[in-house]
Amino acid sequence: MSITVIDYGSGNLKSAAKALEAAANNINLSSKIVVTADPKIIKQSDRIVLPGQGSFRDCYMGIKKIPGLSETLNEFVLVEKKPIFGICVGMQLFAKTGFESQETKGFGWIDAEVRKINNMNKKLKLPHMGWNEIELKKDNFLFSNIKNKSHMYFIHSYEFMTRQKDYVAATTNYGNSIIASVFKENIVGTQFHPEKSQKNGLLILENFLKWKL
Amino acid sequence: MLKNRIIPCLDVKNGRVVKGINFVDLVDAGDPVEQAKIYDEQGADELCFLDITASNENRNIILDTVKKTAEKCFMPLTVGGGVRTLEDIRNLLLAGADKVSINTAAVNSKNLVKESAEKFGSQCIVVAVDAKKVKENKWEIFTHGGRKSTGIDALKFVEKMETMGAGEILLTSMDRDGTKKGYDLDLTKKVSNLVNIPVIASGGVGSLEHLLQGIKIGKANAVLAASIFHFGEFSIQDAKKYLDLKGIPVRI
Incomplete structure (x- = not known):
């Protein structure tokens, strides 16, 4: 299986690639993991992982700056309908609009917005940083073998908001209920970092690799 | 519910652990990777490397x-020590660090924290503050591993760092560091209440009760310790079980 981690200049890609490698090893899957932004390689991949660190705007601009990248991703996701996994801001980019620093368009694959977490009149610290429990919303292959209320590692100040509750795979609680994972057809994403969530995180990546559409 | 974090810290010099776990079954006790793996298995919530390499030519070893x-370790990793430029931060992040802590340069280079937060995101910029009590209710910032006084008020400084975009404060009491007498709880509480970003308490842990105090009295979001974990006195699980028993939310 060929898996591409999309490299558009955002943060810690090495961890995502290494965690995928470990996950593939755990399930004896022979895999080729490439970190690149080359549209040709992306087109030939079986699945892609879209990481993201920093601001929504910087990440989206980073993708836009690379010729052919956003077109290739749209085709991969909407036309080819092959599996994509967005991590943190990578997942947030699935939304139509982000409101970090200024209003920025996202891919719009899910009817959603990304807005700052309500800090409850400064009662809550931001970023929402550390280990929090996730509440699984429905039976979902991404969380098979994962117990409800498992801990995952979060680090973010903005949250993914959608009225389309069918697409919410898991939530977490920080003052309010916050979307921890989304799922729509061939599109999955987690607000937390599976590549930083020790054994449970690797299990999620294994499930993504095992996914049969 | 978001849990309080327990963070073991390893001092690394020229690629070797200086103060490390004294486990007999460790193949190479001086290898930071081996030590990190143990903490990973014990369920540490994050890992912290402090690079204390003195000479410049050996600085790349930390990468x-x-x-x-x-x-090997699929868990959050913070790296600090000698971080001076955007390039240093970029290199550490590319090597696999999730967060980079800035100490002396946060004081000396006026815009480093601001520029790095803009460039890499606040979530990965930790400002490491070394503070020393100068009189009642007053603490001063020290740099260069606590050797150099700056005359800067610690409380004003952390507020400024938050405004500049720091995502977290790693707060070390220079009075308590290495004493095993516990955190400076007054300082920790003041800083925790002052800023709206997470605060890691550091400096002085000698018992599990000190960790409890850091969270309960100091209001820290995370507690960092080095020697109580290194010398096998307590494991990370021991610390978590103790805190859980005392009603502190931890990930078990």
Whole structure:
């Protein structure tokens, strides 16, 4: 299986690639993991992982700056309908609009917005940083073998908001209920970092690799 | 519910752990990667490497250490020590660090924290503050590993760092560091209440009760310790079980 981690200049890609490698090893899957932004390689991949660190705007601009990248991703996701996994801001980019620093368009694959977490009149610290429990919303292959209320590692100040509750795979609680994972057809994403969530995180990546559409 | 974090810290010099776990069954006790793996298995919530390499020509060794650790440990990793430029931060992040802590340069380079937060995101910029009590209710910032006084008020400084975009404060009491007498709880509480970003308490832990105090009295979001974990006195699980028993939310 060929898996591409999309490299558009955002943060810690090495961890995502290494965690995928470990996950593939755990399930004896022979895999080729490439970190690149080359549209040709992306087109030939079986699945892609879209990481993201920093601001929504910087990440989206980073993708836009690379010729052919956003077109290739749209085709991969909407036309080819092959599996994509967005991590943190990578997942947030699935939304139509982000409101970090200024209003920025996202891919719009899910009817959603990304807005700052309500800090409850400064009662809550931001970023929402550390280990929090996730509440699984429905039976979902991404969380098979994962117990409800498992801990995952979060680090973010903005949250993914959608009225389309069918697409919410898991939530977490920080003052309010916050979307921890989304799922729509061939599109999955987690607000937390599976590549930083020790054994449970690797299990999620294994499930993504095992996914049969 | 978001849990309080327990963070073991390893001092690394020229790619070797200076103060490390004294486990007899460890193949190479001086190898930071081996030590990191133990903490990973014990369920540490994050790992912290403090690079205390003195000479400039050996500074790149830490990148290799971070790289190897990130290949084996799928958990959050903060790296600090000698971080002076945007390039230093970029290199550490690319090697596999999730967060980079800035100490002396946060004081000396006026815009480093601001520029790095803009460039890499606040979530990965930790400002490490070394503070010393100068009189009642007053603490001053020290740099260069606590050797150099700056005359800067610690409380004003942390507020400024938050405004500049720091995502977290790693607060070390220079009075308590290495004493095993517990955190400076007054300082910790003041800083925790002052800023709206997470605060890691550091400096002085000698018992599990000190960790409890840091969270309960100091209101810290995370507690960092080095020696109580290194010398096998307590494991990370021991600390978590103790805190859980005392009603502190931890990930078990």
